[in-house]
Amino acid sequence: MKLSDWKSVTPFMVYCCLVFNVGNVLFGIDVASFGSLQALPSFLRQFGELGANGKYALTTSRKSIMNSVNFTGKLVGCAVFEPLVERLGFKKTILIAAVIQIVAVILEISAHSWIQFSIGRVFAYMAVGIVEPTIPQYQAELAPAPLRGFFAGNVQVLVHLGSIWGSGMSRAYSNETAPKGWMIPVAMQMIPAILLLIGVPFCIESPRWLITHDRKDDAVNVMNRIRPRSHAEDGRTAREVDAFDQAIQESKSLNGGSWGDLFSKTYLNRTIIITFLFFFQQTTGQQFANSYGPSFFASMGLASDRTFTYSILIALAGLCGCIVATLTTDIIGRRTLCYIGAALATMFAALIGSVGSKPGANQNDTDSNVVIASVILLNGVCKLGVASQCWLIGSEIGGTQMRKKLLGWGVVIDVFAAFLVTFFTPYLQAGPQIQLGARVGYVFMGLAAISFFFFIFFTPELRGRSLEEVDELFERKLWPWQFSKAETHGIGARIAAMEGGDNEALRSDPKQVDPEVAHSEYVR
Template identity: 45%
Template structure:
């Protein structure tokens, strides 16, 4: 066992390298979100893109302009979400990641060259094409290359890495807080070139998802990929071949059912998973997370906190990174549900405190109220990252099964985009009317997320990706806490058995128990794979046993 009970016995250096390279996409996401949230309060940015406000005697972004600059970028984001599934299905994750890095470079160049707010916003629209693709592609790639017991952690690294990038972005913005010349906003934008360049340089040394290779009939390549990702001991014992064997059969069984269609998202046993994905990301974005991303620093300025708002932004980002790390570490130890329940319950509290104290008439002079509001924002983001910001990406990257996984993930991220847009566009107008009382709206939504987490959020810890169809279809409805009790018996169960035997090989020193684990896995794979002679592939016929 490793850090906080996490088992790292199957985490090879090359596996971590592949995750790290693709995580440059998470850095792109985090840098953009933190940079633009802070830019809106920078004197240099307001001098170039704002207008003079007679009432305040300062340069400022008009309400409509601020709303458009925060919301119109979601045209790019939804484009990226829509493009994710067909591009990945046809060309794979590596090609998609190359495209992400190239488009990001184009986006940053357009922003750096901007003389008008419209050109700057167009550049961000291109950047948000990459963000829409990143939030679906990176967690799914990590989930597909990871061993089962590390899947929650590695697919969930999206959140703490993104938030760590936000710390970097917020720190650069803080350094430019008093700069009035154009370079004050050029520098925070230019650092967004760094992860794109690193990603382009490193992607050639990564591997394609073995599950994608299998779906294209490239079984031997999948074995080679898994042999690179798994430990030398696993390779010597033939476990990569056994894993591919089970995966091949699971894919072939699924193909006998037919290819997943978009209509299937809203019918049969899949519609419930579609609904769950939509609710998860609704609760994530509309529970208060997007409020901070778009307006946190400027909200603090309005509350009388001045230049301190940039320092508080760094603290908020740091708290988010810690919360995200807690969320993903706990997902593979205590499960997916407890962090979501705990974090959602706290969100209700922090949203209410921000609303109650932030709306006080004396908020600009009441130091105690200001401190509590700041602390509530810090803890709000910390709680968000523990809850759906981590769990949402993990669960949605898992529960789609073989045929519908990319489509379910697209539904989730599309809802993420929609609700981000709604919050970003409407919040400045709502705040003009009710001020900080908008926190009560977010609290109500966070409460909906809490109810969903308690009663409906499925517990998927330790399951193989190929088990999901059987898990959700037997019986069709289950309360969230009932999923661990379901015993699967099909092709997906064979994959899970291989993965569990793989893990047992590292955890158990008792030879007799290890032999039993291998024997049980071998029997399960043979029963699932060799039961139908017509479905045996060249890869499956050459593998007769584990170990």
């Protein structure tokens, strides 16, 4: 990423990406608010049970179900995301998700039983299952190749802004025992949905989507709106659309782009990479920190007001990690951030397990502070690495034909892995047969260590490549560390050169690509 790359960005393109990103705020509010809700006295009084100590609490089974059943909704959202986008486009898909979210919030705030509240969360996560893959894919298709990491990779930045919002609302009502103490934080989740309904109609549809639906003239018109006026006047946008069209037609002639192709010889390697990326993004510590951070702090003997303060710090650490990742992914690359984040996650998870399990650790200020800081920083380093990069890589790795399906598959794995963490963590920490307590950190330490080696030996570098260029790279069966310096010569290389401002590529005919001119070295 260079300063000159920003010359091809217009305020309207930034507007479209920001409006769609409001959907990520929606997800962040839900994750953080529910993690904090489980420690609110008003929520526990409404949905918990009175214990022998005279305090209300969620039973282990109820906490496990309420933290995991919502992922069935996310699974449904993942399943319908790709057909919705293919048939209706990105804009209408996001509007549908916003309506679903509004229905979900109404179900939640009108709940008098934990079962109805959980049903509302299922609907909320259906909306999340739609917006999570839709937003990075939309932004990846709008952004020029040198800046795709910045635009498509900022998913988690907005998620964490929502998390801070959600945690802050719970902190404000940490001592409230009346129903409004939990109803107001939950009701805040409706605001992003309303903003989407207002802002999305003014956005443009993806030019690549328009081309695949035989609307090439409309694609040129929207490209003229998201690229500088000079690009439209000298015909650059029209040539870029011609190149998109050629790449799409070539790809269609090679494969049908069906779900079965995910497991074909051409795409199996990419499917495996996506599977492990999204599995590790949930199982290396960030889901634990976000879902169970507040209740974990309470088990360390922290007062309720401090518990909510530290839950806000978890979100802030994640936000810092996401911002650093967004600003550096187009400079140092995706895989580098992944293995740096995994190495640091291994260290902090080990500290949680080793220091937190010491006898009397919750009575020792030093030990408690080390564990608390490790939980907070664990979320930050996970967001620096795979938790932010999986969405970016997922929106790129499918190449011309299979981007939506591969990203949709990744979100299905994400749901499965998140379910495993949220359902089994309470039983591992304080279950009827197993009481690991803080030693649960060792579980995440082991998974983070395994992910470190996966990122080094199996994750390719796609920094600066055009979406259409990825297919050629995988066809050559390169080792992951060879991707960054490999030269390409097809239409994808020409698109990458055009998006990077290569004047020679801009003047050439996309139907007569000279390999010596088209190879894309400009980002290496």
